[in-house]
Amino acid sequence: MLRFQRPHASVPQFTNSPTVIVMVGLPARGKTYISKKLTRYLNWIGVTTKVFNVGQYRREATQSYNSYEFFKPDNLEAMKIRNACVNTALKDVCDYLNRDRGQVAVLDATNTTPDRREVILNFGKENGYKVFFVESICDDPEIIAENIKQVKLTSPDYVGCDKEEALADFLKRIECYQMTYVPLDDNKDRRLSYIKIFNVGSRYLVNRVQDHIQSRIVYYLMNIHVTPRSIYLSRHGESELNLVGRIGGDSGLSQRGAKFASALGTYMRGQCISDLKVWTSHMKRTIQTAEALGVQYEQWKALNEIDAGVCEEMTYEEIQEHYPEEFALRDQDKYRYRYPKGESYEDLVQRLEPVIMELERQENVLVICHQAVMRCLLAYFLDKSAIELPYLKCPLHTVLKLTPVAYGCKVESVFLNIEAVNTHRDRPENVDVDRDPEEALETVPEHI
Amino acid sequence: MKHRSPSEQHHGKQPRVGVPTAAASASPQSDMEDKPTFTPRELTQNPLKKIWMPNKHGLPEKHISHRMVCMTNCPTLIVTVGLPARGKTYISKKLTRYLNWIGVPTREFNVGQYRREFLKIYKSFEFFRPDNEEGLKIRRQCASAALNDVRQYLTEEGGQVAVFDATNTTRERRDTILEFAEQNGFKAFFVESVCEDPEVIQENIVQVKLGSPDYTNCNTEEAVEDFMKRIKCYENSYETLDEVLDRDLSFIKIMDVGQRYLVNRVLDHIQSRIVYYLMNIHITPRSIYLCRHGESELNVKGRIGGDSGLTPRGKEFAKKLNQFIQTQNISELKVWTSQMKRTIQTAEALNVPYEQWKVLNEIDAGVCEEMMYEEIQGNYPLEFALRDQDKYRYRYPKGESYEDLVQRLEPVIMELERQENVLVICHQAVMRCLLAYFLDKTAEELPYLKCPLHTVLKLTPVAYGCKVESISLNVEAVNTHREKPENVDIHRTTEDALQTVPAHF
Numbered sequence: 036m037l038r039f040q041r042p043h044a045s046v047p048q049f050t051n052s053p054t055v056i057v058m059v060g061l062p063a064r065g066k067t068y069i070s071k072k073l074t075r076y077l078n079w080i081g082v083t084t085k086v087f088n089v090g091q092y093r094r095e096a097t098q099s100y101n102s103y104e105f106f107k108p109d110n111l112e113a114m115k116i117r118n119a120c121v122n123t124a125l126k127d128v129c130d131y132l133n134r135d136r137g138q139v140a141v142l143d144a145t146n147t148t149p150d151r152r153e154v155i156l157n158f159g160k161e162n163g164y165k166v167f168f169v170e171s172i173c174d175d176p177e178i179i180a181e182n183i184k185q186v187k188l189t190s191p192d193y194v195g196c197d198k199e200e201a202l203a204d205f206l207k208r209i210e211c212y213q214m215t216y217v218p219l220d221d222n223k224d225r226r227l228s229y230i231k232i233f234n235v236g237s238r239y240l241v242n243r244v245q246d247h248i249q250s251r252i253v254y255y256l257m258n259i260h261v262t263p264r265s266i267y268l269s270r271h272g273e274s275e276l277n278l279v280g281r282i283g284g285d286s287g288l289s290q291r292g293a294k295f296a297s298a299l300g301t302y303m304r305g306q307c308i309s310d311l312k313v314w315t316s317h318m319k320r321t322i323q324t325a326e327a328l329g330v331q332y333e334q335w336k337a338l339n340e341i342d343a344g345v346c347e348e349m350t351y352e353e354i355q356e357h358y359p360e361e362f363a364l365r366d367q368d369k370y371r372y373r374y375p376k377g378e379s380y381e382d383l384v385q386r387l388e389p390v391i392m393e394l395e396r397q398e399n400v401l402v403i404c405h406q407a408v409m410r411c412l413l414a415y416f417l418d419k420s421a422i423e424l425p426y427l428k429c430p431l432h433t434v435l436k437l438t439p440v441a442y443g444c445k446v447e448s449v450f451l452n453i454e455a456v457n458t459h460r461d462r463p464e465n466v467d468v469d470r471d472p473e474e475a476l477e478t479v480p481e482h483i
Numbered sequence: 484m485k486h487r488s489p490s491e492q493h494h495g496k497q498p499r500v501g502v503p504t505a506a507a508s509a510s511p512q513s514d515m516e517d518k519p520t521f522t523p524r525e526l527t528q529n530p531l532k533k534i535w536m537p538n539k540h541g542l543p544e545k546h547i548s549h550r551m552v553c554m555t556n557c558p559t560l561i562v563t564v565g566l567p568a569r570g571k572t573y574i575s576k577k578l579t580r581y582l583n584w585i586g587v588p589t590r591e592f593n594v595g596q597y598r599r600e601f602l603k604i605y606k607s608f609e610f611f612r613p614d615n616e617e618g619l620k621i622r623r624q625c626a627s628a629a630l631n632d633v634r635q636y637l638t639e640e641g642g643q644v645a646v647f648d649a650t651n652t653t654r655e656r657r658d659t660i661l662e663f664a665e666q667n668g669f670k671a672f673f674v675e676s677v678c679e680d681p682e683v684i685q686e687n688i689v690q691v692k693l694g695s696p697d698y699t700n701c702n703t704e705e706a707v708e709d710f711m712k713r714i715k716c717y718e719n720s721y722e723t724l725d726e727v728l729d730r731d732l733s734f735i736k737i738m739d740v741g742q743r744y745l746v747n748r749v750l751d752h753i754q755s756r757i758v759y760y761l762m763n764i765h766i767t768p769r770s771i772y773l774c775r776h777g778e779s780e781l782n783v784k785g786r787i788g789g790d791s792g793l794t795p796r797g798k799e800f801a802k803k804l805n806q807f808i809q810t811q812n813i814s815e816l817k818v819w820t821s822q823m824k825r826t827i828q829t830a831e832a833l834n835v836p837y838e839q840w841k842v843l844n845e846i847d848a849g850v851c852e853e854m855m856y857e858e859i860q861g862n863y864p865l866e867f868a869l870r871d872q873d874k875y876r877y878r879y880p881k882g883e884s885y886e887d888l889v890q891r892l893e894p895v896i897m898e899l900e901r902q903e904n905v906l907v908i909c910h911q912a913v914m915r916c917l918l919a920y921f922l923d924k925t926a927e928e929l930p931y932l933k934c935p936l937h938t939v940l941k942l943t944p945v946a947y948g949c950k951v952e953s954i955s956l957n958v959e960a961v962n963t964h965r966e967k968p969e970n971v972d973i974h975r976t977t978e979d980a981l982q983t984v985p986a987h988f
Contacts, residue, residue: 225743238726241744241762247901254759257749287526319526322535326526334534336887347881376852382841396752 052165053132054248056141057155059170061216062209063182065235066171069256070143071442073169076255079415080388081381082248083137087128089144092120100192103208108215121151125158132164139248140164147216149223156227167249168229169256170219175234179209186441235261255392261439264398266416267303268409269434271320272296273455276348277431280456280482283340283347288323291453295432296327298451302434303328303401312400314338314390321403332403337386340405344377351460351479355472362475366466369425380425383411391415406458409435416444426462431455456482531869532886533878557670558637559753561646562660564675566721567714568687570740571676574761575648576947578674581760584920585893586886587643587753592633594649597625605697608712613720626656630663637669644753645669652721654728661732672754673734674761675724683740684714691946741765760897766944769903770813771921773914774939776825777801778960781853782936785961785987788845788852793828796958800937801832803956807939808833808906817905819843819895826908837908842891845910849882856965856984860977867980871971874930885930888916896920911963914940921949931967936960961987 056073058066070086077084094100096116105113124142131137146152152168159166173179183205187193193201219229224242230253231240239257244250272292276284288296303311313330315321316338325332346354346361355362358375365372373379378386387408394400394412402412406429414424416437429435432455436447457480465474526535561578563571575591582589599605601621610618626649636642651657657673664671678684688710692698698706724734726745735758736745744762749755777797781789793801808816818835820826821843830837851859851866860867863880870877878884883891892913899905899917907917911934919929921942934940937960941952962985970979 237748238730239744239746241746243742244762247898250759250763250901253762254755257746257758258755317534319528319535322526322537326537336890385841393752396755 052163053137054139054165054167055128055132055155055159056139056252057146057152057166057168058141058143059146059152059168059219059229060172061147061212062145062205063179063187064171064173065182065261066145066169067143067186068261068442069169069171069232070141072259073252073255074139074141075415075418076391077139077252078418078420079384079391080251081384082139084139084141085131085137086141086143087124087131089117089120089124089142092124093117094191096120096123103204103211106208106211108211121154125155129162132162145212147212149217165245165249166228167245167252168219168227169252170229170231172218172231172233173235178235189441230256232256255395258392258395260395262398263439264400265306265308266394266399266437267306267401267434268412268429268437269299269324269401269403270405270409270429270431271318271324271403272299273431274320277456277458278483280350280352280480281348282351283343285318285320287319291432291455292320292324293327295451295453295455296324298432298453299324299403299434300328302449302451308399310399312397313403314400315403316340316405316408318405321405324403328401335390337390338402338404338408341380341383341407342374342377344374346374346377350482352476355475359472359475360468363466363468363470366462366475369462370421380407380411381421383407387411417446418443428459431458456480530865531873531878532876532884533880557668558642559644560633560637560660560664560669560671561644561757562651562657562671562673563646563648564651564657564673564724564734565677566652566717567650567710568684568692569676569678570687570766571650571674572648572691573766573947574674574676574737575646577764578757578760579644579646580920580923581896582644582757583923583925584889584896585756586889588641589644589646590636590642591646591648592629592636594622594625594629594647597629598622599696601625608709608716611713611716613716626659630660634663634667638667650717652717654722670750670754671733672750672757673724673732674757675734675736677723677736677738678740680739694946735761737761760900763897763900765900767903768944769905770811771899771904771942772808772811772906772939773917773934773942774804774906774908775910775914775934775936776820776823776829776908777804777958778936779825782961782963783988785855785857785984786853787856788848788854790823790825792824796937796960797825797829798832800956800958800960801829803937803958804829804939805833807954807956813904815904817902818908819905820908821845821910821913823910826910829908833906840895842895843907843909843913846885846888846912847879847882849879851879851882855987857981860980864977864980865973868971868973868975871967871980874967875926885912885916886926888912892916922951923948933964936963961985 058070060066067088070088074084074086093116096119097105104110107113121144124144128140128142131140142155146155156166158164183202187205188198188201193204196204219227219231221240226243228243228245228249230242233239236257236259241253244253272288272295274292275286275289276282277292278289311330313325313328313332315325315332315334317334317336318339321338322332322334343349346358349357351362361375370380373382390402391412394402404412407425409429410424410427413419413427413429413435419427430450432451432453434449434451436449438445438447460480461478463474463477525538527538528535561575563575565571572593572595575593579589579591598621601624602610609615612618629647629649633645633647637645647660651660661671688707692710693703693706698709701709724732724736726747730747733748733750733754735747738744741762741764746758749758777793777800779797780791780794781787783794816835818830818833818837820830820837820839822839822841823844826843827839848854851863854862856867866880875885878887895907896917899907909917912930914934915929915932918924918932918934918940924932935955937956937958939954939956941954943950943952965985966983968979968982970982
């Protein structure tokens with residue numbers, strides 16, 4: 036069967052030449068925030084991406100940070116070190132894209148002078164990499180101050196410093212760059228590929244998008260925002276099929292599931308959220324759960340549970356009995372394994388991409404979904420790899436509250452105190468196709 | 484949670500506001516907090532679309548909000564801006580076609596059309612001179628008439644997006660439109676096309692202006708000369724959208740046919756989708772080839788779906804397809820298939836690299852997979868009838884609908900827009916959806932578009948639309964096209980139901 040011979044992803048990747056994304060901007064303009072977020076997104080959709088933060092290299096090269104004086108444009112000694120750091124970073128980029136088969140490298144540094152950018156462009160040309168610049172321009176002092184507060188004051192550079200001192204030093208650091216900062220120029224840089232982001236996204240200038248991946252990057256960057264908000268992820272209440280250990284299907288809530296729905300309503304009301312959006316799948320159990328909230332909700336087919344194909348509505352014991360080889364293959368590579376006439380986690384991620392995009396656009400959202408779906412969404416927010424994703428713990432009757440903070444996401448796990456079956460099956464020790472049924476079923480959770 | 488205003492749709496019970504009132508609805512869950520057990524409301528599954536909906540007194544509630552595209556409550560007014568021959572109408576028509584295809588009811592309103600209907604005869608560019616008072620009056624009236632129709636479309640006819648296609652080159656005119664939008668509760672989004680490349684403008688004029696009703700009785704030179712003078716009339720008063728002066732507006736400025744874009748204040752999902760689409764389209768000449776896989780084993784048995792291989796005739800077609808592609812002499816052809824054996828086998832015969840897309844897989848017929856129509860009628864006569872009643876929206880049990888297919892194919896369309904020469908080897912329902920996008924077919928027409936086996940459709944963008952060439956590669960195949968039968972009633976006889984089933988083994 037072709038499914039085994041040619042493990043294609045569900046969507047062609049469209050990256051031939053590797054791409055180097057080059058951040059541009061003064062300190063505290065969100066370059067690292069964008070770098071990390073973009074990298075997380077690209078990895079999640081299956082484009083291997085890595086960030087190369089030149090500041091990190093500098094910290095490793097200089098042992099300890101003294102003051103902003105290091106960044107003065109006339110500090111030749113420091114300039115030497117800083118240039119060396121960029122070169123080391125570029126060498127690592129090369130290794131990543133050539134040797135380690137990375138597809139995208141994000142060079143996170145100020146890159147505020149045409150000279151520096153020229154160096155990188157030449158680097159790209161010599162190595163056959165496409166170069167795409169992402170410049171963040173911001174003159175809103177409030178945003179910059181908030182930025183500094185959130186991520187700079189707690190940086191390794193300012194460990195043990197008094198907050199006021201740190202702030203003063205950092206502002207002087209910005210000044211050092213300001214003197215030599217030349218933004219990407221509409222005219223001089225018209226041959227370059229870039230996006231300029233003004234004031235955290237109220238305006239964008241996009242020039243010469245070359246290919247598919249750059250187009251996706253632009254679309255993503257134009258949809259993200261920094262307005263504080265929370266995303267609530269939860270599964271449907273316990274279902275009838277859950278109780279009897281069967282996967283998939285379209286059953287209704289059990290009694291306990293119904294209780295959970297009610298408790299969810301109480302919990303969400305307690306959160307006192309303005310303008311909460313509620314999303315469900317097209318499956319009865321998520322809709323029944325939403326019904327208990329008494330507010331408007333939207334149904335997304337894309338949020339439907341993973342399609343288990345021929346294994347729909349089977350227990351794990353039955354799958355082992357009827358399809359022992361499939362069962363073993365799944366344990367060998369749970370992310371890429373596709374059920375016969377069904378889907379894989381990899382397929383799920385593709386299907387969920389528009390959901391993620393819309394979650395980025397939205398503010399407060401409650402997503403009532405399913406185990407595999409929730410694992411995929413969670414992996415996006417918590418930057419989990421393809422190996423970890425299918426084993427993320429998403430128990431019934433537990434709400435995960437995700438709140439963006441600094442460069443990541445804070446997670447609060449709230450169990451609503453209503454018992455439910457465990458539906459989490461860990462990877463068993465023996466994943467060989469010739470294993471015994473007991474070994475295969477070793478980790479199956481209990482059910483009726 | 485925010486209290487919903489009474490005018491908005493509710494699902495289930497009334498939302499809670501402060502202290503629960505005693506006079507709640509008759510439903511048992513009126514006071515959730517006090518009751519330890521909660522009985523979920525009854526849900527029924529809509530038989531056509533298989534959507535679960537709450538029912539009230541045994542009847543399904545209407546207006547379930549299920550996500551196709553985010554339907555903003557506010558309709559959107561897209562306003563084009565730009566000198567003549569900058570591609571405004573091209574963009575308007577293309578964008579309208581795309582939005583309708585993804586399920587957002589959209590219509591364009593071309594002010595030039597209104598002017599032509601009013602004036603009947605176009606004399607010369609003099610009509611557009613800025614000092615022609617009479618002309619100005621008529622043009623203003625036409626704009627007003629068009630805006631009136633916009634209002635009607637968006638408020639009374641269920642339109643979601645209206646594209647107001649005119650030059651709109653002065654701030655004054657744009658302010659008038661903004662006022663109109665505000666008064667009516669529409670969101671305004673401007674799309675400006677700026678281009679100074681004389682070659683592009685020339686090509687534009689040749690492609691669409693010379694053939695315009697305005698110039699039917701002119702020779703080419705006269706027409707071009709007059710049109711250039713027409714452009715001049717607008718140039719002096721042209722106020723382009725400005726980063727500073729117009730910073731509070733939502734707009735995209737497209738410069739030099741897509742080399743550069745300035746995007747300002749995208750407000751919502753639909754504007755974000757519009758921007759993404761506009762940033763992916765191009766006008767480089769190219770052709771898109773659509774065809775189905777070669778005839779498959781299940782095809783000849785009259786069975787739908789499945790994942791079977793090619794018949795000998797199917798393999799013959801694949802060979803002929805290879806020859807055909809060679810003769811087309813296409814530079815850099817991309818070849819796409821689904822992940823089903825029959826399309827891949829077909830591509831293999833071409834001996835070129837190809838990409839597999841799972842989303843190009845045939846429509847999932849759920850419980851009806853691999854059945855013959857006769858068997859579907861035998862096992863699921865109700866389903867079979869419902870499908871004939873609304874083939875576009877009908878979802879197979881545990882399967883998909885054409886409507887679902889369109890959703891899933893949207894990334895393919897987006898990538899087709901980005902690419903140049905592409906051959907897509909797919910399936911009947913999939914091909915119908917793609918074809919409907921290129922040829923602007925409605926949801927009613929789409930599921931009945933003829934996409935026979937062993938026939939390649941070559942689509943070439945031209946002027947405002949798409950030229951289609953249908954090339955049969957002269958290899959016999961079964962017919963898999965089932966027309967809508969006369970009787971679609973759920974109580975019809977088996978013969979009536981199977982009336983239009985094509986012949987098979």
